[in-house]
Amino acid sequence: MAESNLPKGYEPWDVEKKWLDHWEENKTFTPDPEADGDPYSIVIPPPNVTGVLHMGHALNITLQDILCRYQRQQGKNVLWVPGTDHAGIATQNVVERQLKTEGKTRDDLGRDKFIERVWEWKEEKGGHILKQIRRMGASVDWDRECFTFDEDRAKAVRKVFVQLYEEGLIYKGNYIINWCNRCHTALADDEVEHSPKPGHFYNLKYKLSDGSGDLTIATTRPETMLGDTAICVNPEDGRYKHLIGKTAILPIVGRELPIIGDSYVDMEFGTGALKVTPAHDMNDWELGRKHNLEVLSVFDEDGNINENGPEKYQGMYKDDLRKVIVEDLKAEGALISIDDHEHSVGECYRCKSTIEPHVSEQWFVAMKPLAEKARAAVPSETKIFPNNWEKVYYEWLDNIRDWCISRQIWWGHRIPAWTCEECGELIVSTEDPTKCTKCSSSKLVQEEDVLDTWFSSALWPFSTMGWPEETPELARYYPTSVLITGFDILFFWVARMMMMGIHFQDQIPFHHVYIHALVRDEHGKKMSKSTGNVIDPLEMSDKYGTDALRFTLTSFAAMGRDIKLSEQRIDGYRNFVNKIWNSARFALMNLDGKKPETSLGDASGLANEWILHRLEEVKDTMREAVEAYRFNEVAQTMYKFIWNEFCDWYLEMIKPDLYSDDASRKDATLKVLWTVLSETMVLLHPVMPFVTQEIWSVLPGIENGDIATVAFPEKRDNCRNEKAIKDMELFQGLVSAVRNIRTELIIAPSKKLELIVRTANDQSAALINDNIELFKALARLDNVTAGPEAEGPSASGTAVVQGNELFVPLAGAVDFESELARLDKEFAKLDKDLVMIEKKLANKGFVSNAPAAVVEKEKARLEEINDKKAKLTELKDRLVSVME
RNA sequence: GGGCGGAUAGCUCAGUUGGGAGAGCAUCGGCCUUACAAGCCGAGGGUCACAGGUUCGAGCCCUGUUCCGCCUACCA
Numbered sequence: 001m002a003e004s005n006l007p008k009g010y011e012p013w014d015v016e017k018k019w020l021d022h023w024e025e026n027k028t029f030t031p032d033p034e035a036d037g038d039p040y041s042i043v044i045p046p047p048n049v050t051g052v053l054h055m056g057h058a059l060n061i062t063l064q065d066i067l068c069r070y071q072r073q074q075g076k077n078v079l080w081v082p083g084t085d086h087a088g089i090a091t092q093n094v095v096e097r098q099l100k101t102e103g104k105t106r107d108d109l110g111r112d113k114f115i116e117r118v119w120e121w122k123e124e125k126g127g128h129i130l131k132q133i134r135r136m137g138a139s140v141d142w143d144r145e146c147f148t149f150d151e152d153r154a155k156a157v158r159k160v161f162v163q164l165y166e167e168g169l170i171y172k173g174n175y176i177i178n179w180c181n182r183c184h185t186a187l188a189d190d191e192v193e194h195s196p197k198p199g200h201f202y203n204l205k206y207k208l209s210d211g212s213g214d215l216t217i218a219t220t221r222p223e224t225m226l227g228d229t230a231i232c233v234n235p236e237d238g239r240y241k242h243l244i245g246k247t248a249i250l251p252i253v254g255r256e257l258p259i260i261g262d263s264y265v266d267m268e269f270g271t272g273a274l275k276v277t278p279a280h281d282m283n284d285w286e287l288g289r290k291h292n293l294e295v296l297s298v299f300d301e302d303g304n305i306n307e308n309g310p311e312k313y314q315g316m317y318k319d320d321l322r323k324v325i326v327e328d329l330k331a332e333g334a335l336i337s338i339d340d341h342e343h344s345v346g347e348c349y350r351c352k353s354t355i356e357p358h359v360s361e362q363w364f365v366a367m368k369p370l371a372e373k374a375r376a377a378v379p380s381e382t383k384i385f386p387n388n389w390e391k392v393y394y395e396w397l398d399n400i401r402d403w404c405i406s407r408q409i410w411w412g413h414r415i416p417a418w419t420c421e422e423c424g425e426l427i428v429s430t431e432d433p434t435k436c437t438k439c440s441s442s443k444l445v446q447e448e449d450v451l452d453t454w455f456s457s458a459l460w461p462f463s464t465m466g467w468p469e470e471t472p473e474l475a476r477y478y479p480t481s482v483l484i485t486g487f488d489i490l491f492f493w494v495a496r497m498m499m500m501g502i503h504f505q506d507q508i509p510f511h512h513v514y515i516h517a518l519v520r521d522e523h524g525k526k527m528s529k530s531t532g533n534v535i536d537p538l539e540m541s542d543k544y545g546t547d548a549l550r551f552t553l554t555s556f557a558a559m560g561r562d563i564k565l566s567e568q569r570i571d572g573y574r575n576f577v578n579k580i581w582n583s584a585r586f587a588l589m590n591l592d593g594k595k596p597e598t599s600l601g602d603a604s605g606l607a608n609e610w611i612l613h614r615l616e617e618v619k620d621t622m623r624e625a626v627e628a629y630r631f632n633e634v635a636q637t638m639y640k641f642i643w644n645e646f647c648d649w650y651l652e653m654i655k656p657d658l659y660s661d662d663a664s665r666k667d668a669t670l671k672v673l674w675t676v677l678s679e680t681m682v683l684l685h686p687v688m689p690f691v692t693q694e695i696w697s698v699l700p701g702i703e704n705g706d707i708a709t710v711a712f713p714e715k716r717d718n719c720r721n722e723k724a725i726k727d728m729e730l731f732q733g734l735v736s737a738v739r740n741i742r743t744e745l746i747i748a749p750s751k752k753l754e755l756i757v758r759t760a761n762d763q764s765a766a767l768i769n770d771n772i773e774l775f776k777a778l779a780r781l782d783n784v785t786a787g788p789e790a791e792g793p794s795a796s797g798t799a800v801v802q803g804n805e806l807f808v809p810l811a812g813a814v815d816f817e818s819e820l821a822r823l824d825k826e827f828a829k830l831d832k833d834l835v836m837i838e839k840k841l842a843n844k845g846f847v848s849n850a851p852a853a854v855v856e857k858e859k860a861r862l863e864e865i866n867d868k869k870a871k872l873t874e875l876k877d878r879l880v881s882v883m884e
Numbered sequence: 885g886g887g888c889g890g891a892u893a894g895c896u897c898a899g900u901u902g903g904g905a906g907a908g909c910a911u912c913g914g915c916c917u918u919a920c921a922a923g924c925c926g927a928g929g930g931u932c933a934c935a936g937g938u939u940c941g942a943g944c945c946c947u948g949u950u951c952c953g954c955c956u957a958c959c960a
Contacts, residue, residue: 008919008920009922010922194957218960221960232960265959265960266958266959266960268959269960270959270960271960273960275960276960283958283959283960343959343960344959391887392887392955395886395887396956399956487954487955488955518954520953555897556896556897558897561889561897562889562890564896564897565896566895566896568896569896569908571909572908572922575922575923578920578923579922579923581919581920582919582920582923583920588919589919630900632897633898636898636907636908639907639908640907647919647920648924651919652924736925739925740925740927742914743913744926744927747914748915749914749915749924749925750917777917780917833904840903840904840940840941843940845940845941846940848940849940849941850903850940850941851903854941857904858903858904
């Protein structure tokens with residue numbers, strides 16, 4: 001055997017770097033839109049430019065890469081677009097924090113300088129995550145890298161904004177929005193995180209204006225009383241309904257408040273009477289609109305009391321004010337009691353400050369008309385996998401509210417709207433206007449606000465293709481084939497891309513949406529820095545190799561289930577990578593630098609016929625599983641085939657051939673070995689790009705050295721061989737039976753045994769006699785005899801496999817009691833099965849109603865077990881007689 | 885409150901038209917058998933959460949219950 005110059009263990013580090021550079025230098029993954037092949041395209045869910053790769057990304061990238069590499073093998077023209085998201089608030093926060101260390105604020109710099117500074121940061125540090133994505137082996141086209149805030153994307157944003165405005169779908173209006181006092185910006189509903197917080201219920205006494213009594217109101221936020229403009233009760237409530245139409249006096253302030261009735265009020269909750277503060281509570285805002293209540297805003301944008309509040313409170317911060325108000329209420333005798341009460345509090349998803357409902361002028365997109373089409377397109381044009389997410393998607397679209405798209409920050413697409421200072425005309429335009437369209441004044445002031453980041457993300461599937469230009473990419477690759485993403489952004493992003501895609505391209509943005517799981521820690525907890533349970537993908541990559549990490553994630557990616565990741569599992573699959581490596585080493589040593597020229601048709605023998613048949617089945621399964629997004633099945637199929645079949649059985653079985661003097665026999669087997677190994681590498685390549693490429697590069701006789709561009713192995717129907725499967729099953733059964741006898745009777749592996757088989761039929765006899773050498777090698781035997789009349793000594797370890805009686809003659813030193821115990825264990829198993837089958841067959845309903853094939857199968861099983869039991873009983877009796 | 889998902893071996897999970905309960909890891913026993921000790925061989929281990937129902941037959945389909953997780957919502 002020749003020496004292999006490959007290292008004994010797989011060392012991923014240099015290998016990965018080598019091939020990443022190779023692919024990038026050769027532009028392996030840069031497709032030509034004019035080239036042949038059906039298009040297959042994916043746009044990457046753009047990670048935040050401030051982001052650091054976490055397991056969710058790693059999973060997301062791995063799955064997309066499997067699809068892209070697989071589709072290239074199928075001859076598709078594949079485009080995978082990479083890019084990042086400018087992440088307005090997050091990025092601005094990062095740079096503001098940086099400024100703070102220099103003792104500066106963004107206001108010190110001013111808008112233009114600040115934005116310049118953010119760009120500097122972006123060029124220097126931003127997009128680091130793309131390098132990490134590269135590291136995962138992502139076969140993206142780096143030539144088409146995009147950024148949601150680059151020039152081309154800005155063109156798309158402006159065009160969309162202007163068109164929607166002209167269509168009346170974008171409007172400006174007063175509305176109550178979620179306001180972050182710290183970030184100084186509006187937040188969309190889904191950017192607010194709700195969590196329960198301990199708080200208090202303050203029971204307050206409001207006197208009726210007519211002096212006829214008072215009523216008690218429960219509130220969790222007494223300080224908002226300064227903005228109260230009504231009191232509301234349920235008109236069905238016997239306690240209060242006579243009060244509707246009267247007025248009550250607001251404590252401290254003295255304002256008269258109308259008492260209104262609305263079924264919204266829950267009679268069971270609190271005191272059944274509710275104070276209404278339209279300017280500082282979402283629900284009160286709705287109530288206020290319904291009942292035409294005055295909207296009195298008493299907090300400014302920092303959360304301090306403004307000029308609408310009593311003079312003595314002005315300038316106070318809301319949290320401080322609460323204490324003062326409570327004292328003042330107490331002094332006035334209006335505070336009845338304070339109870340503990342847990343309630344839900346909204347927090348800014350970026351800075352965790354408490355969100356304050358706030359009335360202000362904002363820009364909105366009317367969603368209803370867009371949502372209807374997006375809803376109708378699923379599942380007819382866009383299919384969601386797994387499809388239970390369809391329901392969630394519908395639910396959201398059916399209850400959609402208008403989308404507040406303005407944000408009061410600097411980093412982002414500035415709203416393309418200008419107000420004329422002379423005549424007040426509002427100009428919305430794709431190009432910066434120089435003079436007013438109405439009065440020709442040049443005194444134009446652009447809106448200060450920028451757009452919600454998701455506005456530009458929503459255009460991603462077509463903005464990345466170069467729209468609004470009519471590019472070849474857009475024509476060829478839109479709509480994209482599939483979107484792979486987590487469910488957490490189904491609303492933020494997926495639904496909005498659907499709406500925008502349909503509206504602006506008249507076509508859905510993707511044919512499929514695959515929603516993958518969330519990656520949690522091994523106990524099912526969300527990974528977070530504060531909990532300290534984060535498993536870092538880059539660290540895992542360093543430690544175990546990227547292929548092992550990718551394979552682990554793939555094997556966990558069962559549809560619709562969260563992933564509980566543990567490092568131990570990655571370690572396990574690292575062993576698998578190494579196993580592959582060593583099997584390749586073994587093959588390469590034997591191939592000795594040459595690709596066998598023999599025809600595959602010359603290959604014969606149980607091992608060769610069997611493995612070639614199994615290879616065909618694996619090809620089928622791989623195709624089906626990848627195309628149905630059953631990633632875990634992809635991983636499982638390859639694992640089982642490579643380790644449990646190719647390594648454990650095939651490689652062991654061909655050793656006699658490889659060490660044989662018969663050159664033609666050896667060559668025929670080497671040809672099969674070469675074929676199975678090379679095709680297996682191609683099949684596995686989408687999941688493990690690196691180790692497969694490395695092995696590929698040292699396989700002799702390879703024409704195309706870049707495995708990423710090699711076609712999926714063709715079907716080889718003439719290699720399908722059902723007989724080989726059956727024969728192999730018997731072979732494995734016989735070998736396992738001997739091994740079991742050996743181990744259970746504690747016979748040293750080094751001791752060669754003898755095997756005598758009294759065969760049940762001609763086929764079995766032929767199989768054994770044709771493969772004597774294999775039996776000797778696999779079961780460690782030095783002599784094998786088989787035939788219908790064969791007879792072993794009574795003092796034998798025995799077994800029955802498919803009706804064949806096995807005798808392993810035992811030397812005197814062997815413990816016969818152990819053999820008896822072993823047989824008894826076997827009897828127990830048989831009896832258990834027997835009872836079940838007999839019961840089944842005794843059931844008249846089963847025999848008459850079950851399909852004939854099922855009944856026949858059961859009968860055959862019964863017969864086989866009975867046969868086996870009878871034979872084993874006889875063998876046991878013989879053994880017992882010897883012992884006596 | 886509404887919705888969704890989960891409950892299968894000690895642990896993590898597969899189980900695709902309902903027809904003999906599986907894998908990996910862990911455990912136990914034996915092995916340096918010339919690709920691999922990151923390995924090889926063998927073994928033990930499960931009332932498929934609980935209670936009903938449909939069916940000849942249920943881990944799988946239907947109903948209810950319990951526990952866990954997530955999403956969502958206007959309980960001041």
